[in-house]
Amino acid sequence: MEDIHNLVFFLFAMWLYITRRRQALFERRLQAARRNTVEKMRRVWELMEEDTFPRRRRRRRQRMLHVLLKRRRRPSIWAVSRSNEWWDEVVPGFTRTEWVHHFRMSEETFLDMCGKLRPAMEKRDTNFRVCVPVKKRVAIALWKLATNSEYRSISHLFGVSKTTVCRCVREFCLAVCTLLVPQEIRFPDVDKLQEMAAGIEQSWGLPQCIGAIDGAHIPIIAPHEKHRDYINGRGWHSIILQGVVDRQGWFWSACAGMAGSLHDAQALRMSSLWQTAEEGRVFSTRTRNIAGVNAGYYILGDAGYPSKTWLLKPFPDDGQLTAEQQTYNETFRKARMMVTGAFSRLRGRWRCLTKRNDSDIEVVKSMVLTCCALHNLCERRGEEYRQEWDAVVAAPTPAVTPGQDGDEEEGEDVRGALMIFFNNLSL
Structure with a gap:
């Protein structure tokens, strides 16, 4: 052990000696350069002060010397030649x-x-x-x-x-x-809500339904601050995209940037959709009597979201569902294909959402919202979507877990009324 300490001390002493030696050598060279400059300037002034030069030529040389001493290097502008x-x-x-x-x-x-x-x-x-x-x-x-x-x-x-x-x-x-x-992404007005509800009822038989909600995890690099908050259930860093689509798969609500560790219910509460829905400015504008229950507009969510009058989810499959509940869940599953298909096309068309993004979180957030707007733009204009884009291997989405954190269990009456409604149609 003592030999190791001696060796470390010897190496440190050698490094200190070499560093001091190089510093002293640099100082001597710098002083020599300064002395040479002073000597050259002295000789130039002596030469101009000699009487061998006429006074006019001497003054001209003095002015030229002053100009040379005070002249600054002109800035240069350049650009790399690139192929276009x-x-x-x-x-x-x-x-x-x-x-x-x-x-x-x-x-x-x-x-x-x-x-x-x-x-x-x-x-x-x-x-x-x-x-x-x-x-x-x-x-x-x-x-x-x-x-x-x-x-x-x-x-x-x-x-x-x-x-x-x-x-x-x-x-x-x-x-x-x-x-x-x-x-491209805006809350629908009263007329648009009625049109959306009629389209979904015609396609899947769900009255008063105006869309479906889902979320996606967008891979990112670990942020410098609070990086643990962005680790999702799969163990990698991400931000959450929450979107609501209509029957055609167009986003009418999108929110991005929430930390990946948040539960679906927590991310929903942080979005503007939650505040708007709780204030009753969208979903309660028109009601309809369904099996004796006055139901307003609602959207469809999976098991990870809370049950609300404006947000319905399927019955939990515990292996003991009744035939009526199974019929409700099957109709529910078919109708939610509108949001799963929309997210699939969104990721297939814009692959930056499926691979880890190395930009800042705020930039990634703007990129995600941009992709949602471009998705709507392309879908509205009937742009071609190729099935080969679906072959992109997307980042796995964390598994859906039931709602937690004291989720309100509202909307049971609406869900029960819809169950009765579906079974009456099948009779």
Whole structure:
């Protein structure tokens, strides 16, 4: 043990000696350089003060010397030469099928979206360099959202820097959240609620139902602060996306950014949907008598959500369900396919939701809401969805657990009335 201490002390002494030696050598060289500079300046002044030069030439040399001593190095502007051949020559020749394959939408939808986002994303040329056009900036962001490729790969493909790619993605998501999200994802009005309820009743026989709710875990890297709060039931970091869709699979409510460790019921209480529903501003606007119960509008949730008059869930399958309860659960399961299908298409079209995102949590949140808005935009315009996109291996979703934390057991009368309603229809 003493030998080890001696060896450590010897190595430390050697390192200290070498460091001091190098520092002393640097100081001597610096002093020598300063002395040489002073000597050169002295010789120059002596030369200009000699009488061999006429007075006019001596003054001119003095002015030149002052200018040389005070002159600052002029700044230089440069840019790396990058290839834009793919964007300038290949992309203009894309067919409609290639546009949908690469950007998840047709060129017509792409150009229409660029026109809507132009006020927020357009840049101006400067005296130093030409700005990246709006179309190219939007295309860069769509490529990132559709493929979740690395910034380096996208920069090589589009002929821009990695910093430009990152900036384009951030600004595109911010513009979409500001301009498109309020248009594409919004609470329905009274007429729209009635139309949605009629469509769902026609498709699955559920009266007064206006949609279904579900959640998804979006993989992220571990945040610097409170990273344990974002570890979900599967053991990896994520944020929660909570969405409500209608019969067509369009989102009319979306909330993202909650920590992955939260239960579905806890995430619901943190969303704006909970406050709006509890205040009765949406679901109680119109009631209907169902088997003797005045039921308002409601949405369908799984076992992880609390039972409310405006949020119904199936009967827990404990192996002792009655035939009426089984009929209710089967109808319930078929109707909830509208939300499972919507989330499947959302993840298939925008693969950034299925792979771990290395951006900041606020950026990931804006990306998730952007994907929801783009999903609605593509679905409304009838954009093609390819079944091959379903083959993407998505991150496994934590298992659904029954509601906890003192969930209110309301809405039992509405659920019982619907059970009677379904069984009367089957008679």
